[in-house]
Amino acid sequence: MNIKAQSLLSLPTKRRTSFSSLSSLSSHLYLLHHRAAPHYLPKARELHALLLTSSLLSSSPPALTSLISLYSKCCCPASALSAFYSSPSPPNLFAWNAAISALSSNTLPADALLLFRFLRSHPSLFPDHFTFPCVIKSISDLGDAGDLKNTHALLFKFGLVSDVFASSAMVNGYLKLGIVDDAEVVFDEIPEKDVVLWNSMVNGFAQMGRFSNAKDYFHRMLEEGMVPSRFTVTGILSVFTSTADLNGGRNIHAFVVKIGYGFDVAISNSLIDLYGKCHDVEEAAEVFESMFEKDIFSWNSIISAFEYSADHPKALLLFRQMLCVGVQPDSITVAAVLPACSQLAALAHGREIHTYLLRHGIRGDAFVDNALMDMYAKCGMLDDARNAFDVMPNRDVASWNIIIDAYASHGRGEDALKLFSAMTTEPDEVTFVAVLSACSHSGLVEIGVKIFEQMKVMPVAEHYLCMVDMLGRAGMLEKSKEMAAAAEKACGVKGWRTYIAACKERGQMERVVEAAERLVEMEPAGSGAWVMAANAYGWVGKYEEVAEWRGEMRRRGVRKVPGCSWVEVAGHGVHTFISGERCHPRAEAIYAVIHELAGWIRDGGCLAQVGLNGPGEYRWN
DNA sequence: ATAGGGTTAG
Structure with missing residues (x-):
């Protein structure tokens, strides 16, 4: 046994003989558990067995406490608890505290509180300043405001109101539950505030979205000479990220460098996120490149940063690099990169x-499942999308929105409506956009209008646009125009653009001219309205007006940005077609097909305008 | 011997 104990604990030979075992064993356990992680579990079990056979557990109270704590650090609260319960001698307060802590820090708050109740009914043991932080954390995790206040009162009873540890936990709990006044009372009560207590205020306010309070406390703590910790920095950075405040964030960045946290991984990750959300993807990339050590957060953040800037090719490229350097993507990576494929x-x-x-075997969660479904739908694989939907274990409102929208954009309005009425979650704004666009694309005007009038959410720009489009497509141009005018406040020029498209479709060029003039009034610097108006005059044969509009446009320096579209060809990358260009190597063949298609469309009795785009080429890897 | 904040990604 001794040899085994020696090898396990790496005890020096000399000490082994003077063993009185207790102190050296405990100190080794202590050293061990500071480095502990789940992979230490086998060692912990071996140690446990050893302690049992050597009867150390009954003779040395510290050994029991250390063992419980070790299991806790191994993320094994069940074993911690069983060690606690099976202790040969009655556990002392240290062991009780360690056991409560093991439960509360391993996401078992209810069990921690149960154990606390047992402790409260103990005849001779009383909770102390080590007990309360864990108990308060558990209560906050469960979100029980009444219990939190009761426990606050208990702090008075046990003379712990000025304990900074219990108070930090209290502040966290109160702010998590939105009880700001009490949090501030607790905070003010503490004579010697430490950095953790300050962080609790800053981060608590940041997380509840009260950004100016968070900033106030941050500045106050600096004024009072506190040295911010890494937690302070990430907390305050999240404030500037949430408010997309690039300048504020830059100041913190400078501050970070100044106080020497520039190479902290978590802080760098937060900076990437900050710059990404503020659409400064170059700066995000610079932080990313400067990191010596990148973790999964760094990769996910930089991929998302490129996604925010709609640089989908770069997002995919980074995903590949991530695989190349051997970082395992997780569900968050996938949920970030799949939209790139969709787009x-x-x-x-x-x-x-x-x-x-x-x-x-990366476990898909709702985000991943939804992203997969959307990817299939956006790539035109409606059946695959539907299959993904059918096998999805738990659907949220986004899942329904995506599948409804998939049917809508494939022109399967009836199916979309069927799914809409089969919804098992409350529809939201997005649902109605999908449903209305389904009606629009399938000519289901009456039902669409009814849904629009009766829907239970406040109409936003997107809804109005669907209606303008729906009425326009159905040829109800006057109604469509009314809707565009009514929606001017909500969606500006977009309603008119949609209306104009419908008028063009119907050959109602007078309407186009009229609406285009309104557009130019609203948006004199934009090129779209000018071009549209000029073209519309052309179609009705008013060539002088065409020249006039074109001339005016040139004088004002309004320039048209060419539009573009793209398509992926199996095994040949992505091909992009830019308006007005014909530089694709197979342009001739492509146009031959387009003209043939146009012929079919015309023969089918439809209006068709083709040949506006010219093929270009673009490969993204 | 035991304790509070545990940061960042969809």
């Missing part, structure tokens, strides 16, 4: 990522 209609990549998920 690029890059089906091959989407499938590849899906396969990757399955192969590596």
Whole structure:
């Protein structure tokens, strides 16, 4: 046994003989558990067995406490608790505290509180300043405001109101539950505030979205000479990230460098997130490149940063790099990178990522499942999207929105409506956008109008646009125009643009001219309205007006930004077509097909305008 | 011997 104990604990030989065992064993346990993580569990079990056979557990109270704490650090609260309960001698307060802590720090708050109740009915043991922080944390995790206040009162009873540890936990709890006044009372009560207590205020306010309070406390703590910790920095950074305050964030960045936290991984990750959300993707990339050590957060943040800036090719490229350097993507990576595939209609990549998920057993959550479904839908694979929907274990409102929108954009309005009425969650704003666009694309005007009038959410720009579009497509141009005018406040020029498209479709060029003039009035610097008005005059044969509008446009220096579209061709990358250009190597063949299609469309009795775009080419890897 | 904040990503 001794040899085994020696090898396990790496005890020096000399000490082993003087063992009185207790102190040296405990100190080794202590050293061990400071480095503990789940992979230490086998060692912990071996140690446990050893302690049992050597009867140390009954003779040495510290050994029991250390063992409980060790199991806790191994994320094994069940073993911690069983060690506590099976202790040969009655556990002392240290052991009780360690056991309560093991439960509360391993997301078992209810069990921690149960154990606390047992402790409260103990005849000779009383909770102390080590007990309360864990208990208060558990209560806050459960979100019980009444219990929190009762426990606050208990602090008075046990003379712990000025304890900074219990008070930090109290502040966290109160702010988490939105009870600001009491949090501030607790805070003010503490004569010697430490940095953790300050952080609790700053981060608490930051998390509840009271950003100016968070900033106030941050500045106050600096004024009072507190040295901010890393937690302070990440907390205050989240404030500037949430408010998309680039300048405020830059100041913190400078401050971070000044106080020497520039190479902290978590802080750098927060900075990437900050710059990403503020659409300064170059700066985000610079922070990312400067990091010596990148973790999964760094990769996920930088991929998202490129996604925020709609640089989908770069997001995909980074995903590949991530794989190359051997960082395992997780569900968050996947949920960030799948939209890139959707936006690029890059089906091959989407499938590849899906396969990757399955192969590596990455557990899909609602985000991933929704992103997969959306990717299939956006790549035109409606059946695959539907299949993903059908096998999804737990659907949230986004899942329903995505599948309804999928049917809508594939022109399957009836199916979309069927799904809408089968919804098992409350519809939200987005649902109605999808449903209205379904009606719009399938000519279901009456039902669409009824849904619009009766929907239980406040109409926003998107809803109005759907209505303008729906009425316009159905040829109800006067009604469509009324809707565009009514929606001017909500969606500005977009309503008119939609209306104009419908008028063009119907060949109602007078209406186009009229609306385009209104557009130019509203948005004199934008090119779209000018071009549209000029073209519309052309279509009705008023060529002088065309020249006039074009001339005026030139004088004012309004320039047209060419539009572009793209498509992925299996095995040949993504091809982009820019308006007015014909630089694709196979432009001729492509146009031959377009003209053939146009012929079919015309023969089918439809109006068609083709040949406006010219093929270009673009590969993103 | 035991304790509070535990940061950042969809």
